[in-house]
Amino acid sequence: xxxxxxxxxxxxxxxxxxxxxxxxxxxxxxxxxxxxxxxxxxxxxxxxxxxxxxxxxxxxxxxxxxxxxxxxxxxxxxxxxxxxxxxxxxxxxxxxxxxxxxxxxxxxxxxxxxxxxxxxxx
Amino acid sequence: xxxxxxxxxxxxxxxxxxxxxxxxxxxxxxxxxxxxxxxxxxxxxxxxxxxxxxxxxxxxxxxxxxxxxxxxxxxxxxxxxxxxxxxxxxxxxxxxxxxxxxxxxxxxxxxxxxxxxxxxxxxxxxxxxxxxxxxxxxxxxxxxxxxxxxxxxxxxxxxxxxxxxxxxxxxxxxxxxxxxxxxxxxxxxxxxxxxxxxxxxxxxxxxxxxxxxxxxxxxxxxxxxxxxxxxxxxxxxxxxxxxxxxxxxxxxxxxxxxxxxxxxxxxxxxxxxxxxxxxxxxxxxxxxxxxxxxxxxxxxxxxxxxxxxxxxxxxxxxxxxxxxxxxxxxxxxxxxxxxxxxxxxxxxxxxxxxxxxxxxxxxxxxxxxxxxxxxxxxxxxxxxxxxxxxxxxxxxxxxxxxxxxxxxxxxxxxxxxxxxxxxxxxxxxxxxxxxxxxxxxxxxxxxxxxxxxxxxxx
Numbered sequence: 300x301x302x303x304x305x306x307x308x309x310x311x312x313x314x315x316x317x318x319x320x321x322x323x324x325x326x327x328x329x330x331x332x333x334x335x336x337x338x339x340x341x342x343x344x345x346x347x348x349x350x351x352x353x354x355x356x357x358x359x360x361x362x363x364x365x366x367x368x369x370x371x372x373x374x375x376x377x378x379x380x381x382x383x384x385x386x387x388x389x390x391x392x393x394x395x396x397x398x399x400x401x402x403x404x405x406x407x408x409x410x411x412x413x414x415x416x417x418x419x420x421x
Numbered sequence: 422x423x424x425x426x427x428x429x430x431x432x433x434x435x436x437x438x439x440x441x442x443x444x445x446x447x448x449x450x451x452x453x454x455x456x457x458x459x460x461x462x463x464x465x466x467x468x469x470x471x472x473x474x475x476x477x478x479x480x481x482x483x484x485x486x487x488x489x490x491x492x493x494x495x496x497x498x499x500x501x502x503x504x505x506x507x508x509x510x511x512x513x514x515x516x517x518x519x520x521x522x523x524x525x526x527x528x529x530x531x532x533x534x535x536x537x538x539x540x541x542x543x544x545x546x547x548x549x550x551x552x553x554x555x556x557x558x559x560x561x562x563x564x565x566x567x568x569x570x571x572x573x574x575x576x577x578x579x580x581x582x583x584x585x586x587x588x589x590x591x592x593x594x595x596x597x598x599x600x601x602x603x604x605x606x607x608x609x610x611x612x613x614x615x616x617x618x619x620x621x622x623x624x625x626x627x628x629x630x631x632x633x634x635x636x637x638x639x640x641x642x643x644x645x646x647x648x649x650x651x652x653x654x655x656x657x658x659x660x661x662x663x664x665x666x667x668x669x670x671x672x673x674x675x676x677x678x679x680x681x682x683x684x685x686x687x688x689x690x691x692x693x694x695x696x697x698x699x700x701x702x703x704x705x706x707x708x709x710x711x712x713x714x715x716x717x718x719x720x721x722x723x724x725x726x727x728x729x730x731x732x733x734x735x736x737x738x739x740x741x742x743x744x745x746x747x748x749x750x751x752x753x754x755x756x757x758x759x760x761x762x763x764x765x766x767x768x769x770x771x772x773x774x775x776x777x778x779x780x781x782x783x784x785x786x787x788x789x790x791x792x793x794x795x796x797x798x799x800x801x802x803x804x805x806x807x808x809x810x811x812x813x814x815x816x817x818x819x820x821x822x823x824x825x826x827x828x829x830x831x832x833x834x835x836x837x838x839x840x841x842x843x844x845x846x847x848x849x850x851x852x853x854x855x856x857x858x859x860x861x862x863x864x865x866x867x868x869x870x871x872x873x874x875x876x877x878x879x
Contacts, residue, residue, distance in 0.1 A: 359594060371608070372609065374607075
């Protein structure tokens with residue numbers, strides 16, 4: 300992925316890995332173009348109990364959507380049910396997925412020519 | 422691990438990354454002593470590593486930053502769900518004071534944890550041993566459906582509804598949407614009875630100090646992963662990133678509307694204002710959850726109250742300490758270091774001996790930055806904070822010690838059961854990604870450090 304691809308790719312957010320690949324300094328001037336645009340005027344809508352509509356909560360851009368707080372129910376995450384208890388589930392073979400050296404990672408991730416793995420140029 | 426869509430704000434569809442495509446991910450409930458294998462498939466575009474935060478597990482299944490699940494691949498995580506042995510950890514009875522209760526799991530891939538957690542890769546992982554299960558069965562502690570996991574996270578949304586993330590922010594991102602379990606400022610309908618809440622600060626850089634709007638205290642059951650020896654009263658709950666507060670709220674005599682609020686304002690990734698012992702709190706705070714309290718008082722209310730015995734605590738004694746080490750957490754070269762060194766995944770910075778106990782001094786020399794320090798594998802026991810005895814809730818077991826601006830913490834810690842490598846790091850995940858992380862690598866024989874890591878499971 301070169302820089303122009305990165306910037307034009309609006310569907311995929313820029314990740315820190317992308318930054319490391321490209322070099323932070325090279326991306327700095329254009330970084331926010333690909334992240335998404337931001338509008339002002341969000342409503343914090345804190346409602347009863349504290350806070351104010353003008354209170355600055357974040358340290359980045361402002362979320363450009365208004366909403367009325369306390370209208371959504373608190374969702375409770377579902378309990379993850381085991382596939383089996385006491386015996387391996389059907390079709391499950393321990394060790395069938397990689398669990399050791401993964402050469403493909405080194406081919407992909409440790410290509411030091413593509414980016415600097417350890418940040419030393421700040 | 423896959424993509425999903427959620428309405429953080431009503432009517433706004435937000436693409437997220439989640440375990441099973443939801444955020445927070447599904448809650449795991451396991452029994453202490455019953456091993457579990459969890460196969461994690463990575464259907465996303467980047468490498469992942471799933472850390473079970475608070476778990477006592479082998480290095481290959483801990484979620485080390487360089488032990489990855491590649492895109493399109495799977496990895497089996499083997500959770501022994503065991504506890505270490507007392508004493509030197511090699512013999513003797515099992516140390517059931519180490520039985521975990523409230524863990525959480527989240528991404529921990531090197532360099533990119535912050536983005537992954539921001540996208541939604543986090544969830545609760547609960548464990549129950551016989552002691553805790555007996556407390557639930559005898560109606561001392563609330564059980565299902567009154568045992569409620571809550572992940573608190575802040576978010577900012579872009580104009581297209583996607584989650585904002587700034588990869589160049591190395592200080593710590595604060596969102597302007599205060600979310601609980603993936604919804605901004607939700608409401609929760611409760612009966613007039615006691616509920617157990619497992620509050621988890623799953624935010625990247627935001628601190629919380631939770632308070633009930635009517636000033637009613639919480640009944641504290643535990644800090645981080647572990648239960649207290651007995652229930653204690655807590656007026657507020659200070660939660661640094663990754664901290665958990667296991668508490669009971671008694672709604673029996675509560676007003677019809679009650680708010681859980683955050684009374685700790687924060688302007689940037691540096692941390693909240695004030696010092697650790699003199700925080701700039703603001704009452705009333707910002708409301709996070711509205712409790713709608715309904716109906717008459719319920720019969721068969723759980724019986725837990727302040728002073729109720731929970732799980733006996735086995736302390737680490739000063740007489741067990743064999744070595745003292747000091748770690749300084751500093752900002753340097755535009756990023757974050759420990760003892761003036763960036764994280765190097767192939768280097769064992771510390772090589773404790775398995776079965777030994779050590780005294781670690783964690784120092785934050787200045788700059789106004791707050792650093793919650795998470796140490797993998799084992800609980801630690803906070804001995805002092807700036808020379809003072811820590812608050813009651815922090816005197817037992819923790820897995821993430823809050824190092825306030827200019828603070829110094831003394832902890833005791835044991836290294837048991839498993840060889841390394843494991844890591845410890847700042848849990849402001851932007852600081853972590855930008856290298857405020859060290860490897861400790863427990864070894865069978867005494868070994869000076871640093872050394873190359875002794876085993877690798879990439």
